[in-house]
Amino acid sequence: xxxxxxxxxxKKGEVISGRDFSGxxxxxxxxxxxxxxxxxxxxxxxxxxxxxxxxFNESDFSGADCSGAVLCETIFNRCxxxxxxxxxxxxxxAKFAETQASExxxxxxxxTDTVFYQCSLVDANFKSSTLFKAALIECETDGICLxxxxxxxxxxxxxxxTRTELKGARFIQSFLMNxxxxxxxxxxxxxxxxxxxxxxxxLANLTGANITQTNFMDATLRQTCFDNVQGQYAIFxxxxxxxxxxxxxxxxxxCFDGANLRLANxxxxxxxxxxxxxxxxxxxxxxxxxxxxxxFSHADISDADMSRADVTRTKFHQTxxxxxxxxxxxxxxxxxxxxxxxxxxxxxxxx
Numbered sequence: 001x002x003x004x005x006x007x008x009x010x011k012k013g014e015v016i017s018g019r020d021f022s023g024x025x026x027x028x029x030x031x032x033x034x035x036x037x038x039x040x041x042x043x044x045x046x047x048x049x050x051x052x053x054x055x056f057n058e059s060d061f062s063g064a065d066c067s068g069a070v071l072c073e074t075i076f077n078r079c080x081x082x083x084x085x086x087x088x089x090x091x092x093x094a095k096f097a098e099t100q101a102s103e104x105x106x107x108x109x110x111x112t113d114t115v116f117y118q119c120s121l122v123d124a125n126f127k128s129s130t131l132f133k134a135a136l137i138e139c140e141t142d143g144i145c146l147x148x149x150x151x152x153x154x155x156x157x158x159x160x161x162t163r164t165e166l167k168g169a170r171f172i173q174s175f176l177m178n179x180x181x182x183x184x185x186x187x188x189x190x191x192x193x194x195x196x197x198x199x200x201x202x203l204a205n206l207t208g209a210n211i212t213q214t215n216f217m218d219a220t221l222r223q224t225c226f227d228n229v230q231g232q233y234a235i236f237x238x239x240x241x242x243x244x245x246x247x248x249x250x251x252x253x254x255c256f257d258g259a260n261l262r263l264a265n266x267x268x269x270x271x272x273x274x275x276x277x278x279x280x281x282x283x284x285x286x287x288x289x290x291x292x293x294x295x296f297s298h299a300d301i302s303d304a305d306m307s308r309a310d311v312t313r314t315k316f317h318q319t320x321x322x323x324x325x326x327x328x329x330x331x332x333x334x335x336x337x338x339x340x341x342x343x344x345x346x347x348x349x350x351x
Contacts, residue, residue: 001019003029003258006021007030008345013033015036016034016035016337017037017039018037018038018039019039020075022043022060023184024044025044026046027045027046027049028048028049029046029049031050031054032070033052033053034051034054034055034347035054035055035057036059036327038059039056039060040059040060041059042060042061042062045060046066047067047068048069050069051069051070052071052074053072053074053239053336054071054075055074055075056075056076057077057078058077058078058079059079060079060080061079062082062084063083066086066089066145067087067088069087071086071089071090072093073094074094075094075097076094076095076099077098078097078099079099079100079304080268081096082100082102082103082104084105085105086109087263088107088108088109089110090108092114093112093114094111094114094115094164096114096116096119098118098119099120099124100120101116101120102121102122102123103122103124104124105124105125107126108129109126109129110129111130111132112130112131114135114350115134115135116137117137117139119136120160121144122143123145124141124145125206125253126144126149127145127146127147127149128148128217130149131146131150131152131154132153133153133154135155135157136155136156136159137155138158139159139226140160140336141156141160142160143163144164145165146161147165148167149170152170152171152172153172154174155175156174156175156176157177157178158177160179160283161179161181162180162184164184166184170190172190172194173192173194173195174194175195176195177197177198177199179196179330180200181200181201181204182203184201185202185205186205187205188207188208188210189209190210191210191211191214191303192213193214194211195215196219197218198218198219199219200219200223201219202221202222202344204224206224206226208227209230211226211230211231211234212230212232212234213232213234213235213335214234214235216234216239217239218238218239219239219240222240222243223244223245224241225244226245227245227246227247229251232250232252232253233253233254234254235254237258238259240258240259240260241264242261242262242337243264244261246264246269248269249266250270252270252273254274256275257275257276258279259279260280261280261281262280262283265334265346266286266289267285267289268287268289269286270286271289271291272291272292272293273292273293273294273296274295276299277297277298278297278298280299280301281300281304282300282303283302284301284305286306286309288308289309289310291306291309292310292312293313293314293315294311295314296314297315297316298318300319300320301316301320302323302324303322303323305324305325306325306329307329308326308327308328314334314335316334317341317342318337318342319334
């Protein structure tokens with residue numbers, strides 16, 4: 001079938017089924033709205049082709065050149081797109097379902113609102129792409145590149161990003177729940193307002209990152225480095241933060257309720273009005289930290305080093321303080337246990 005006949009059939013609304021266009025030159029054609037069933041496009045040149053609102057079912061694009069193509073609202077269902085070049089494409093609202101996409105390239109492409117569902121994206125390249133409000137759901141993401149990508153409000157549900165290149169990427173308001181970022185170099189990356197609940201960032205380096213209003217609830221943050229982060233209103237509820245480093249950080253009004261901060265280092269950190277209710281802070285270091293108006297109710301700071309910390313109006317209600325170090329601290333400004341509140345907390349109705 002010649003390219004002109006293909007265009008004519010698409011305009012008539014005919015379904016293209018079982019055809020072989022492998023290695024053909026289909027560049028810059030108007031194929032929008034086409035329906036393709038089990039069509040072979042392997043190695044074809046489709047650069048600059050318009051596929052807006054087209055549907056591809058069980059079709060093979062392996063090694064094809066689709067650079068600069070327009071693929072808005074296009075559907076790829078159970079297709080093969082391994083090693084396809086989608087560089088500089090417009091893929092807004094496109095859908096990839098159960099599609100093989102290993103070593104595919106989306107460099108500099110607009111993938112706004114694009115959905116990848118149960119796709120193999122092993123070693124896929126999204127460098128400098130726009131993934132605004134995109135979603136990668138139940139996908140294989142081993143080795144993908146997100147360098148300099150805009151991942152604002154992007155969903156990476158349960159994604160393994162341990163082998164992902166992330167330098168220069170932005171994750172503002174991204175959804176990374178239960179994702180694996182352990183051991184990653186995340187320095188200076190913007191995670192502001194992102195959801196990282198249940199994520200694993202153990203041994204990761206977030207030095208200088210923006211974690212303002214970021215949610216790390218139930219996250220694994222063992223030996224994670226948060227030095228010099230900007231993290232006002234960050235949430236660390238019930239997070240596992242043993243031996244984490246949060247030195248010289250700005251974590252004003254952040255919440256560490258129920259967090260395990262054993263052996264963590266929060267020296268010289270701004271923590272005004274932070275919440276440490278029920279937190280385990282045994283042997284932690286708060287040397288020189290600003291703890292004004294913090295709440296350590298029912299926390300355990302046994303063996304913690306509070307030297308030179310500012311504890312003005314800091315609340316230590318029912319707090320375990322065995323062998324805590326208070327060198328250079330004005331403990332006269334502390335708010336201690338409230339007897340009436342303690343009695344009320346221990347009260348139980350008479351049966």
